[in-house]
Amino acid sequence: DGGITQSPKYLFRKEGQNVTLSCEQNLNHDAMYWYRQDPGQGLRLIYYSQIVNDFQKGDIAEGYSVSREKKESFPLTVTSAQKNPTAFYLCASRLDNQETQYFGPGTRLLVL
Amino acid sequence: KNQVEQSPQSLIILEGKNCTLQCNYTVSPFSNLRWYKQDTGRGPVSLTIMTFSENTKSNGRYTATLDADTKQSSLHITASQLSDSASYICVVGSYGNNRLAFGKGNQVVVIP
Numbered sequence: 397d398g399g400i401t402q403s404p405k406y407l408f409r410k411e412g413q414n415v416t417l418s419c420e421q422n423l424n425h426d427a428m429y430w431y432r433q434d435p436g437q438g439l440r441l442i443y444y445s446q447i448v449n450d451f452q453k454g455d456i457a458e459g460y461s462v463s464r465e466k467k468e469s470f471p472l473t474v475t476s477a478q479k480n481p482t483a484f485y486l487c488a489s490r491l492d493n494q495e496t497q498y499f500g501p502g503t504r505l506l507v508l
Numbered sequence: 509k510n511q512v513e514q515s516p517q518s519l520i521i522l523e524g525k526n527c528t529l530q531c532n533y534t535v536s537p538f539s540n541l542r543w544y545k546q547d548t549g550r551g552p553v554s555l556t557i558m559t560f561s562e563n564t565k566s567n568g569r570y571t572a573t574l575d576a577d578t579k580q581s582s583l584h585i586t587a588s589q590l591s592d593s594a595s596y597i598c599v600v601g602s603y604g605n606n607r608l609a610f611g612k613g614n615q616v617v618v619i620p
Binding site (some may be wrong): 402412427436437438439440441444446452454484486488495496497498499500501502504 | 512527539540542544549550551552553554557599602606607609610611612613
């Protein structure tokens with residue numbers, strides 16, 4: 397079954413703790429993206445990657461880190477430096493020669 | 509300032525009625541405009557995508573229009589169903605820019 401998956405669906409973080417959100421796609425897409433969605437706001441770009449072993453900061457990269465060791469995977473780590481991490485996180489991917497980004501189901505991160 | 513403005517922020521409509529959502533943008537140079545549907549707690553799903561030369565695109569009961577001269581787009585929902593209750597997000601792409609500009613969404617609630 398092809399698609400883009402994110403796990404877990406819900407994630408709880410304690411103060412001062414790093415957590416990693418998973419994003420996997422088997423669509424053979426080249427580019428992958430991480431967005432953050434807060435109530436009443438548009439999606440904001442955290443990081444994106446156009447090829448393996450390369451990634452670029454988005455508009456709100458502070459407090460986050462990523463890696464792109466495999467084409468299929470683009471995990472996002474929310475570090476303790478991110479002071480307000482509670483949000484809905486969306487991963488997306490697209491083919492190089494297509495405009496449409498396909499989104500995963502999202503991970504909701506809550507800080508305890 | 510947000511480059512993509514959507515209105516109304518939210519609306520309630522009766523099942524079976526039509527509604528129209530508006531999107532104004534200032535993104536330049538314009539490449540394409542997409543409408544996504546996002547159910548609560550889920551990832552956005554692409555409804556339509558239009559380039560500069562297209563002024564209308566349909567997907568079932570959803571019809572999007574684009575006026576590139578006035579930088580306006582609309583999404584018309586015909587004969588609304590309860591399953592149309594969702595947030596509808598207008599997204600604009602720009603030439604030479606890997607990033608997209610997202611509106612905050614139109615929250616639609618369909619009631620029986």
